[in-house]
Amino acid sequence: MKILAVDTTAAAASVALCEDGFLCGEYYVNIKQTHSQTIMPMAVSLLKSCGVEIKDIGLIAVSAGPGSFTGVRIGVAAAKGLALPFNIPCASVSSLEALATNLIGTNAVICSVMDARRNQFYNAIFENVGDKLNRLTPDRAIAFTELEKEISDIVLSGKRLILVGDGAKICYNNLNGRTNAEIAPFNLRFAHASSVAAVGAKLYNAGKTISAEELIPFYLRLPQAERELKRRKGFDV
Template sequence: MKILALESSATACSAALCRDGELIAQSFQCSGLTHSRTLLPIVHDMLDNCGESLDQVDVIAVAAGPGSFTGLRIGVATAKGLAWAAEKPCAPCSTLESMAWPLAYMEDRLIICAMDARRKQVYNALFLARGDRLERLSPDRAVSLEELGEELKNFQFSKIVVGDGAQLCYNTLNEQVPMTLAPVHLRMQSAWGVARAAEELVKAGALVSGGELAPVYHRLSQAERERLEREQNTKFTIEGDQKHV
């Protein structure tokens, strides 16, 4: 089984091609260019350099969330387009689980997956490394750094933090909850992790069609939050005016 995986949930962007769990190729870019400019060319060049085509791919996997709203939309839209054109099933992978898979070999370590969600929050999930598998200890969620720090005190395992929010977690929480940073080459999200997470979805029979594929944000966008705040303020103003009539 061949899996084409896409990762565009944060600053970096990557694509990977795997066959029966073995990495054939991966292309990674963190140049500051928008993913709308880089993702499709990366996929095209990688497949071309491998002598492969989209027709030979069995599953298209993508980091479906959480993550950057724009990055997720670009990744999911790209996967949908490729899947529809080639009539391929899709694997909507958790971004957080995907970033934990490259560390699964570190048996009995608590993997703290962290993406910077701004507003003193991180997108986070906790996993226990089991060598050839992961044991999920929490759902994907948006959580404050303070809440995460308190929760981590309950775990006695050695802790390692991974993701584009790893440095933020380390700088904020390391004094109260000792942890180590994942090695630099494994710290950022990568398409290989997405491909590995997709294998689990294949086993679970959890693939979807291109039409069903959708991003999972876990939090309202800034624009939506601001709109709700304006509506709430307008409601209070109207109610206040009515009391004085």
């Protein structure tokens, strides 16, 4: 089965085409161009380069969040636009799980961290054993002080811990050498659509696909405009 995967949840944008566990091709740019201008041309160009038509795709996998509010919306909208004309099933993938999938084979605890601003990170923690990725926490928005304690406890238990994601360097610098946490190398640190495809394949095999109509963004937090509106109305956000 051919899987087309999309990720626009952070500064990088990528699309990948996989078939039966084989990566046919992947386009990746991390130059802070507007995702709305790049993602669809990238998808069309990748399919053309691989000699594949959209009607040949059996699954569209997309990082549905958390991440940049605008980026998440663009990725989900692109996936819906590609899937709807041919009723292609979709896989709604956690961007944090996709990041952790970059580090399969490390046999480490993997701490996925995305910069959520406002002194918070979008975070989830996983443990990799062989080719398995076991989730230790749900996807969440967490303050650095709370996350630092969890990281310290894991490292003190004797386990190797690797930070991955666009918040990895910020988190690592904030730790300031207080733990032996590692940071993923740059080629594995950021989101890749090929990892989104790998998670999408697992969801497909588990019967957890959805229709394009059911596909929605996963934010974790309210968008800034909604937060500001609630503040003006006196709500604590």
